[in-house]
Amino acid sequence: MRPEEGGAPRHWFREKLSLVLQPTGETSPPFFSATRPEKRRRNHPYLLRRFMVDLSFSEIQRLDLSEYQNIKKMVKICCIGAGYVGGPTMAVIALKCPSIEVAVVDISVPRINAWNSDQLPIYEPGLDDVVKQCRGKNLFFSTDVEKHVSEADIVFVSVNTPTKTRGLGAGKAADLTYWESAARMIADVSKSDKIVVEKSTVPVKTAEAIEKILTHNSKGINFQILSNPEFLAEGTAIQDLFKPDRVLIGGRETPEGLKAVKALKDVYAHWVPDERILTTNLWSAELSKLAANAFLAQRISSVNAMSALCEATGADVTQVSFAVGTDSRIGPKFLNTSVGFGGSCFQKDILNLVYICECNGLPEVAEYWKQVIKINDYQKTRFVNRVVASMFNTVANKKVAILGFAFKKDTGDTRETPAIDVCKGLLGDKARLSIYDPQVTEDQIQRDLTMNKFDWDHPLHLQPMSPTTVKQVSVVWDAYEATKDAHAVCVLTEWDEFKTLDFQKIYDNMQKPAFVFDGRNIINADKLREIGFIVYSIGKPLDAWLKDMPAVA
Numbered sequence: 001m002r003p004e005e006g007g008a009p010r011h012w013f014r015e016k017l018s019l020v021l022q023p024t025g026e027t028s029p030p031f032f033s034a035t036r037p038e039k040r041r042r043n044h045p046y047l048l049r050r051f052m053v054d055l056s057f058s059e060i061q062r063l064d065l066s067e068y069q070n071i072k073k074m075v076k077i078c079c080i081g082a083g084y085v086g087g088p089t090m091a092v093i094a095l096k097c098p099s100i101e102v103a104v105v106d107i108s109v110p111r112i113n114a115w116n117s118d119q120l121p122i123y124e125p126g127l128d129d130v131v132k133q134c135r136g137k138n139l140f141f142s143t144d145v146e147k148h149v150s151e152a153d154i155v156f157v158s159v160n161t162p163t164k165t166r167g168l169g170a171g172k173a174a175d176l177t178y179w180e181s182a183a184r185m186i187a188d189v190s191k192s193d194k195i196v197v198e199k200s201t202v203p204v205k206t207a208e209a210i211e212k213i214l215t216h217n218s219k220g221i222n223f224q225i226l227s228n229p230e231f232l233a234e235g236t237a238i239q240d241l242f243k244p245d246r247v248l249i250g251g252r253e254t255p256e257g258l259k260a261v262k263a264l265k266d267v268y269a270h271w272v273p274d275e276r277i278l279t280t281n282l283w284s285a286e287l288s289k290l291a292a293n294a295f296l297a298q299r300i301s302s303v304n305a306m307s308a309l310c311e312a313t314g315a316d317v318t319q320v321s322f323a324v325g326t327d328s329r330i331g332p333k334f335l336n337t338s339v340g341f342g343g344s345c346f347q348k349d350i351l352n353l354v355y356i357c358e359c360n361g362l363p364e365v366a367e368y369w370k371q372v373i374k375i376n377d378y379q380k381t382r383f384v385n386r387v388v389a390s391m392f393n394t395v396a397n398k399k400v401a402i403l404g405f406a407f408k409k410d411t412g413d414t415r416e417t418p419a420i421d422v423c424k425g426l427l428g429d430k431a432r433l434s435i436y437d438p439q440v441t442e443d444q445i446q447r448d449l450t451m452n453k454f455d456w457d458h459p460l461h462l463q464p465m466s467p468t469t470v471k472q473v474s475v476v477w478d479a480y481e482a483t484k485d486a487h488a489v490c491v492l493t494e495w496d497e498f499k500t501l502d503f504q505k506i507y508d509n510m511q512k513p514a515f516v517f518d519g520r521n522i523i524n525a526d527k528l529r530e531i532g533f534i535v536y537s538i539g540k541p542l543d544a545w546l547k548d549m550p551a552v553a
């Protein structure tokens, strides 16, 4: 019987009340004012504790039961690290879970200022819209790391995990400095139990190390560590987050661990169907992320290896990929040949995998995965050699236009972009480069070309900066400007706008013979040949001109 229908037995209310409170089982009370329900949305949850405590049975009786049923605990989430993963992921959680308050914190003041402005620090289609809908409501960006961590129920950690450049495991193992400092800070400022979620990719068994740091500094506070690796790809991050293939949550197989897994699952359950939320133990979740990226990168290295063979034999890699991909066991995705894969994850994750294999006495397995990176490096070198060999074995003082610098289209991200190695290779042969990318700034390009390998993966203000810039490089804001008077054009990112360029106009303004080297196979080679270009399309049958030049492998 409902209360307004003439009162309900006391145990009935208790049962309902406990149902409401059960999912919380934690410190913050529900976001609800029993005495003045009309004000419940404006009241701060922590001020309301006493209302719950003070509720008398008769007051409860006067309330509409639907109020109880609508009560949800106001979960607070904090994400440490406002980067490519933390920013978009938290924005989507805030959008899909209006009852959850999400704070994204970072030590970088400029980054947080940018998140709070109209010019977000990362370019990602659809992101502006999501941020605009939630920012200031239930999504906040702040540099007050400690305050937001201490208030949170769930803390996501999405900080940098660079590859070590010195000491044990240099060149392979992950440097967990930023992770460790985040964990120590969490332990320091926490006053209530917390779920700590690994979001950034970390080597297997990181959770165990973090658990040790937290529990040895815990002051009696209970921390549950979960691994919840992110599978979003840049450029499609918002779509990937809206409709993920799967969400993976790994946790300890103890009652507390399972409860924590359930709490995180409840967050995703706001918009992700149950069958797409996979739960595993901690190590499986950590390893699955490394494995998924290694498999994806392996596909690209496989097709890139084929591209070299196609050029040598006269086969067309696009036709080969298509034929291979129609086998339903293989599938058509991720079989596009390219000048090489880039991005912050693939190489780093494979190096981690290699290191873990070596540490576990599995050198053959380590060697197997290393080969994926070797082919990727080979592909970049092969491309540079092709350019130089085609242009009479020298590019010294020749202007070469570089179209695209980001590691893929629809992102301004340049981390591990193949463009860095290609540009460095051409500069090594004394070329003059004119670079155009619709989303990458001159400052970023100069940083990338002067930075040491692996230095990119530190917070911006801690990155070692070279005092000099590369003088042979100019960065322009237009493809036509970049190609004016150039001897050659290299297409290094598959931006859509490059497909519709007026190549007749470009040809007319270039030195002759005019070359186009397409590292992404996005331009219409036949049309360009008709105009008069000498064209190299990666993995495709070679022009007679290119065949006659020295071998490049």
Ligand code: UDX
Pocket: 230, 231, 232, 233, 234, 235, 293, 296, 300, 333, 334, 335, 336, 337, 338, 339, 340, 341, 342, 343, 344, 345, 346, 407, 408, 409
């Ligand atoms: C990748 C994974 O896809 C994602 O699941 C994980 O969370 C992070 O790492 P991302 O690096 O953002 O995502 O981009 P992705 O689309 O995977 O591309 C990586 C690189 O591979 C790019 O340089 C891209 O140009 C290249 N690539 C991709 C190819 O060369 N050929 C292809 O067929 C696909």
Ligand code: ADP
Pocket: 080, 081, 082, 083, 084, 085, 086, 105, 106, 107, 108, 111, 145, 158, 159, 160, 178, 181, 182, 200, 201, 344, 459, 460
């Ligand atoms: P990802 O691609 O994994 O999101 P990013 O490099 O884009 O990686 O983002 C990592 C962010 O983490 C950076 O903005 C960096 O400033 C931030 N960061 C690193 N260490 C800490 C820390 N201890 N506290 C807060 N933020 C941190």
